[in-house]
Amino acid sequence: MxxxxxxxxxxxxxxxxxxxxxxxxxxxxxxxxxxxxxxxxxxxxxxxxxxxxxxxxxxxxxxxxxxxxxxxxxxxxxxxxxxxxxxxxxxxxxxxxxxxxxxxxxxxxxxxxxxxxxxxxxxxxxxxxxxxxxxxxxxxxxxxxxxxxxxxxxxxxxxxxxxxxxxxxxxxxxxxxxxxxxxxxxxxTKNVFTMLLTVILLFFVFTGVAKAYRTRAGQAPKGMQSVMEPVFLFIRDEVAIPFLGHKYERYLPFLMSVFFFILGLNLIGQIPFFPGSGNVTGNLAVTSVLAIFTFLVTNLSGNKHYWEHTLWMPGVPAWIKIILTPVEIMGLFIKPITLMLRLFANITAGHIVIIIFVSLIFIFGDAGESVPGSVAGGVIAVPLTMFMMAIELLVAFIQAFVFCILSASYISAAIEDAHH
Amino acid sequence: MTGTLAAIGAGLAVIGAAIGIGNIGSKAMEAIARQPEVVGDIRSNMILMAALIEGAALITIILAFFV
Structure with a gap:
């Protein structure tokens, strides 16, 4: 064996x-x-x-x-x-x-x-x-x-x-x-194509699952339902309800869309050949648009309490407010910027590391000059690449989850009721 | 020369983030060992905190690349 x-x-x-x-x-x-x-x-x-x-x-x-x-x-x-x-x-x-x-x-x-x-x-x-x-x-x-x-x-x-x-x-x-x-x-381009593919895939998966809930009401989930239900419930019970409380239903569609869109793109990006290979979530333009959505949802749903604490923090001396207000306003923009950079940097770093591991073949093999060197490089590169791919699958889930949980925590800070 | 300094800066940022995330991980493990029944809460808070620390490190790394 x-x-x-x-x-x-x-x-x-x-x-x-x-x-x-x-x-x-x-x-x-x-x-x-x-x-x-x-x-x-x-x-x-x-x-x-x-x-x-x-x-x-x-x-x-x-x-x-x-x-x-x-x-x-x-x-x-x-x-x-x-x-x-x-x-x-x-x-x-x-x-x-x-x-x-x-x-x-x-x-x-x-x-x-x-x-x-x-x-x-x-x-x-x-x-x-x-x-x-x-x-x-x-x-x-x-x-x-x-x-x-x-x-x-x-x-x-x-x-x-x-x-x-x-x-x-x-x-x-x-x-x-x-x-x-x-x-x-x-x-x-490759990225646009991958994005369209993911959107179409998610559309068919979710309409199919939603239809199954209507036609099979009261019965045990079957097929695609059994895959989507635990993931969906996990995001609802671990992210939406703890952070957003009783108002969670209003923001659930946004959080779910963000989560499954990022997850789908991350996973399709892991496929090294045709339908995949597009590095979409490792593209700053894509992640910045996703972060702008979070920024808009957060600040458009911010209540009086949130803006009061951002612009003129109650209960602190006036001279501290002069320092605090610019910091808080900077914080408004730093939050979506870190959201954008985190996803971009994690996915890009993963892809680069995989390519560098594959490059070991050429580094050891003297760019195709020495065959024993490239075989040795291959023997080292393959397990490392496989290991990295496994880590990347984990990262695909964690980054989608982190984007979702951070969006939820920013929104929850904006809609929190006053309590002193 | 600038490239070397930027690389050192990125490396320092990674050291800071690694210490922070390592601390979070070890404390979360201790907490889970003490109270296994709240493992779900601890795990999501652990990931949230790790993500926030990572954000600070990422800003430094990006600055190291562009300045």
Missing amino acids: RSFLLSIFAFIGLSFTLAAQEHHSEEGHHEEMQASHHESEGHDGCSCHHEEEYNPSGVAFHHIADANAFHIFGDLYIPLPCILYAPEEGLSVFMSSAFEFGHHGDGKKAVDGYVLHEGVVMRVADSSFPKEAVAIECFTSREAEKDGKAVEIYQVVYEGQCYDLDKKSSFDGGILGGGISSYYDFSV
């Missing part, structure tokens, strides 16, 4: 290693882009460099990022619709297969002045670039200075010339290196 288990384990380890090795041959292509920062010489002297260097953090950040196509393996991708809007060009709608997927998510073609680099749509900022579908050579990057910070600008090589690429507009105010650029991306 033991030898049987050992041989299965060795087989999994070996196939994992070989599959990852195959994957790496593409990864190398992507890394050499980052390695080859040749000095910007205007539009001439541009060529494609090929240097092999394995950079685990680059791979990790690429894998947790959003993308405009689902990667299956090798050059096989599932295309997703691209809806792009550039103020000077107007709207372009096409499937991302129009880019013709090449190595590591780099499109072989440019469409309407857009290119696909590492699975992400980017726009050629130069107006002299042809607008129709043309074949492009490769991608490269150059270093530039922007507001005193060194930034990396990606470039596309077309007919021996380099063209700068624009990233999509984002509303982070430049904190995360984004800002308003020359185009907006409204595409159904």
Whole structure:
């Protein structure tokens, strides 16, 4: 029995290693882009460099990022619709297969002045670039200075010339290196697709269960009911009722929606291939919107007592109130910010750790040079990855629960009756 | 240099959070051993407190990355 288990384990380890090795041959292509920062010489002297260097953090950040196509393996991708809007060009709608997927998510073609680099749509900022579908050579990057910070600008090589690429507009105010650029991306990306899938899945599960309660009233739960009922009752009895007391029914729909939405996204994000692999709850935009909902629900349902204690705390000397009020007002905003960061950081950290463990194969294997090294790396990486995946399943539940329980505790502070 | 200092700051934040969460865990275990009948209450309060401490650590880590 033991030898049987050992041989299965060795087989999994070996196939994992070989599959990852195959994957790496593409990864190398992507890394050499980052390695080859040749000095910007205007539009001439541009060529494609090929240097092999394995950079685990680059791979990790690429894998947790959003993308405009689902990667299956090798050059096989599932295309997703691209809806792009550039103020000077107007709207372009096409499937991302129009880019013709090449190595590591780099499109072989440019469409309407857009290119696909590492699975992400980017726009050629130069107006002299042809607008129709043309074949492009490769991608490269150059270093530039922007507001005193060194930034990396990606470039596309077309007919021996380099063209700068624009990233999509984002509303982070430049904190995360984004800002308003020359185009907006409204595409159904990996994250959007995963979110829609989760919403549809939850809709069918919950309407089915709700219908079962109507048609099978008074009978023991059956099928999906038996799965959802304990989880639902757990949130109601452990979160909603202890925190919100007799007013819990008013906030139960919000808490349940948040809990099951986050839980669904966390679990689907754990699946390493097609329907999953979207790192949705590890995306700051998604978690910030969820936190904004909690912020709105909390403050819109705040009673007189809550606002009195926030803005002008009764029963303390006036000079302390001057210190206390700004702190309390800061607290109003810090609460949703920590809510946003906690979910984002936990899920992102889990995904990065898994990818770093898989990267051990290439670190030990000298980026595919040494096969014994990569086998040894695989033997170490597989149990570590499996362990991490198990921890991640736990984290998926705990983070959904923590988001829910903290939302409930913030709401309960806002609706508490006066007692002195 | 900035990168190294930021990494040290993130590490310090993690040490603080680890001490805090470790204390919560040990006290919760003691409390459960003394009063096993309120295990549910203790567990949810333990997770809530751990989450609040984690929030302070996360803010530090994010600041370490962006400053």
